[in-house]
Amino acid sequence: MNIITLIKISWRNVWRSKLRSFVVIMSVIFGILGGIIMIAISYGLNEERMNNAVDTYLSHIQIHNKSFSDDYNIKFKIDNLPQIEKAINNDDRVVSYSKRIILNGMLSNSNGSYSIQVKGINPSEEIKVTNTYEKIIEGEYFKSKRDNTILVGKKLADRLNLKIKSKVVITFQDENYDLTSLLYRVEGIFRSGNSRYDGANVFVRNLSITKNIPNFSGFHEMPILLTDIELRDEVKNELIPYSSNNIVEAWDDISKDLAYANEMLAAVLYIFMMIILIGLSFGIVNTMLMAILERKREIGMLMSIGMNRYKIFLMICFETIFLSLVALPFGLLSSYFIVEYYSVVGIDLSVVEAGLENFGVGTRLYFKVPDEQYYIVAIMVFIISIISSIFPSLRALKINPVEATKTF
Amino acid sequence: MIETKNLSKIYNPGKFEVKAVNDVNSLFKEGEFTSVVGPSGSGKTTFLNCVGGLDNPTSGDVYIAGENITRLSGSNIIQYRLKNIGFVFQSYNLIPVLSAKENIEMIMLLQGIDEKSRRLRTDELLNQVDLYELKDRRPSELSGGQQQRVAVARALASKPKFILADEPTANLDTASTSNLLDIMSKLNENEKITFIFSTHDQRVIDRARRVITLEDGKIVSDTKK
Numbered sequence: 168m169n170i171i172t173l174i175k176i177s178w179r180n181v182w183r184s185k186l187r188s189f190v191v192i193m194s195v196i197f198g199i200l201g202g203i204i205m206i207a208i209s210y211g212l213n214e215e216r217m218n219n220a221v222d223t224y225l226s227h228i229q230i231h232n233k234s235f236s237d238d239y240n241i242k243f244k245i246d247n248l249p250q251i252e253k254a255i256n257n258d259d260r261v262v263s264y265s266k267r268i269i270l271n272g273m274l275s276n277s278n279g280s281y282s283i284q285v286k287g288i289n290p291s292e293e294i295k296v297t298n299t300y301e302k303i304i305e306g307e308y309f310k311s312k313r314d315n316t317i318l319v320g321k322k323l324a325d326r327l328n329l330k331i332k333s334k335v336v337i338t339f340q341d342e343n344y345d346l347t348s349l350l351y352r353v354e355g356i357f358r359s360g361n362s363r364y365d366g367a368n369v370f371v372r373n374l375s376i377t378k379n380i381p382n383f384s385g386f387h388e389m390p391i392l393l394t395d396i397e398l399r400d401e402v403k404n405e406l407i408p409y410s411s412n413n414i415v416e417a418w419d420d421i422s423k424d425l426a427y428a429n430e431m432l433a434a435v436l437y438i439f440m441m442i443i444l445i446g447l448s449f450g451i452v453n454t455m456l457m458a459i460l461e462r463k464r465e466i467g468m469l470m471s472i473g474m475n476r477y478k479i480f481l482m483i484c485f486e487t488i489f490l491s492l493v494a495l496p497f498g499l500l501s502s503y504f505i506v507e508y509y510s511v512v513g514i515d516l517s518v519v520e521a522g523l524e525n526f527g528v529g530t531r532l533y534f535k536v537p538d539e540q541y542y543i544v545a546i547m548v549f550i551i552s553i554i555s556s557i558f559p560s561l562r563a564l565k566i567n568p569v570e571a572t573k574t575f
Numbered sequence: 576m577i578e579t580k581n582l583s584k585i586y587n588p589g590k591f592e593v594k595a596v597n598d599v600n601s602l603f604k605e606g607e608f609t610s611v612v613g614p615s616g617s618g619k620t621t622f623l624n625c626v627g628g629l630d631n632p633t634s635g636d637v638y639i640a641g642e643n644i645t646r647l648s649g650s651n652i653i654q655y656r657l658k659n660i661g662f663v664f665q666s667y668n669l670i671p672v673l674s675a676k677e678n679i680e681m682i683m684l685l686q687g688i689d690e691k692s693r694r695l696r697t698d699e700l701l702n703q704v705d706l707y708e709l710k711d712r713r714p715s716e717l718s719g720g721q722q723q724r725v726a727v728a729r730a731l732a733s734k735p736k737f738i739l740a741d742e743p744t745a746n747l748d749t750a751s752t753s754n755l756l757d758i759m760s761k762l763n764e765n766e767k768i769t770f771i772f773s774t775h776d777q778r779v780i781d782r783a784r785r786v787i788t789l790e791d792g793k794i795v796s797d798t799k800k
Contacts, residue, residue: 569629
């Protein structure tokens with residue numbers, strides 16, 4: 168008997184009990200669907216969180232003075248900046264960049280003081296790199312003619328009860344570690360989608376800093392936006408030689424927790440998917456054991472007339488695998504269409520807005536499943552179906568043809 | 576030729592042992608048409624199981640064409656059954672998902688016979704059992720008598736030396752029984768195939784040329800007509 172005949176018999180056997188096969192197939196379809204939607208939500212949340220971080224504050228690459236990260240003294244400025252700017256301006260892979268003065272200090276008003284990081288920016292440069300201007304929920308993004316206006320995060324504004332035109336004082340240490348205070352008026356309040364960021368960062372014009380600190384020039388941070396995030400390591404490595412005093416970091420070097428979450432996500436999702444499929448495999452095994460019990464006489468007869476154990480084993484294996492393989496394309500296709508739909512339309516999660524903001528995610532979730540995940544899920548289903556087929560097949564081999572056929 | 580020498584099959588050896596077949600010596604020559612009869616529990620089915628290599632005797636030997644089949648290992652006995660013995664079951668035991676033609680062809684597929692030879696043999700057998708017109712029907716679309724005729728054709732497909740049939744007419748009406756027995760008699764006469772039946776059915780006993788009666792696992796009579 169050739170393998171094609173065995174496959175043909177197995178295929179027809181699958182459809183002997185249509186209702187039972189249908190129930191198993193539907194359970195596998197829903198298992199695949201559930202698993203892929205779980206993947207879609209996880210990847211969607213993670214990508215949203217990563218994009219939010221990259222667009223709002225990380226960018227693709229950042230350059231700092233090596234000592235700045237340790238001390239945060241304003242004297243540790245980016246070294247060899249003109250040469251770096253020249254290189255970046257001539258690089259087609261760079262979309263835009265900005266130069267920031269960073270001050271670590273306190274923001275105070277009559278309601279209290281909070282530790283913050285002040286980003287001194289050139290608004291016209293900054294809007295090409297970060298999207299904070301799109302996140303203004305009250306006031307405006309540096310449209311005032313005054314120099315001493317400030318943008319504060321919603322969380323910080325709530326903590327200090329800040330309104331538009333409220334006055335605040337920023338206190339920080341200058342190059343000589345002497346305290347310096349600058350007065351600002353709130354021009355805008357932003358909500359980035361990351362409440363931790365909103366509670367600890369403010370934006371001012373860099374002019375407002377340089378005007379008030381005599382003899383200060385230069386910048387502490389240079390965020391760079393590239394045409395493709397995947398080019399970050401390539402560009403980073405080319406920028407490193409410009410100064411040994413600088414540190415050039417890609418987004419995943421700066422925010423290691425985000426990078427780690429990205430790496431871990433796939434592994435964790437495979438584990439969850441495997442748990443779902445193992446659960447399903449018990450259903451498949453149970454169904455096949457029932458089918459074997461019902462067909463004991465027939466299997467006994469096949470053994471009697473000369474079908475060897477290997478072929479009996481293969482026949483039951485094929486039947487079990489077919490159950491999963493029939494479900495697989497339907498499960499993948501239905502998942503694909505649902506994922507595609509919600510990757511465009513998104514799901515409104517505003518009911519859990521506060522929790523998501525703490526997590527650094529906006530209120531609209533867009534599904535995302537990388538193409539390779541579909542292949543991996545297909546392979547996992549195939550492997551699980553093969554494993555599921557072994558036990559029923561072994562049980563079939565234990566059938567005694569004399570007892571099974573009764574009359575023979 | 577089939578020969579059993581001191582064939583015994585004892586269930587539950589030890590405390591509650593049951594001697595289903597008790598020291599049976601018998602000889603079946605080529606072309607015989609034999610009925611093995613006896614009351615329920617007399618050991619007819621166990622005897623045929625041992626002769627067909629489906630069950631291992633507790634002691635004694637079964638020789639088929641001089642070969643002691645009780646000494647064959649698991650895979651060898653399967654191959655032996657496949658090539659030399661045809662089985663007809665009381666409840667037909669056809670594969671429900673295959674058509675009549677495919678059920679017959681299956682034995683030949685197991686034997687690895689090429690497609691052309693298979694097709695020719697299947698058509699020949701379907702004509703012999705008068706089912707050619709119904710060859711594409713599945714067992715559920717055939718009557719009991721028709722199914723048993725397919726089972727006979729299946730048993731003959733591998734051109735076995737002999738056919739063992741256990742109560743083949745037990746589930747059939749008179750007309751179907753008569754039709755089946757006609758077919759089997761014709762095959763026996765024309766193709767010299769040895770048939771051994773176990774049966775209660777007087778109609779089968781009447782058609783047999785030899786009747787062996789078993790009681791408590793022993794042969795109590797062996798008559799030739």
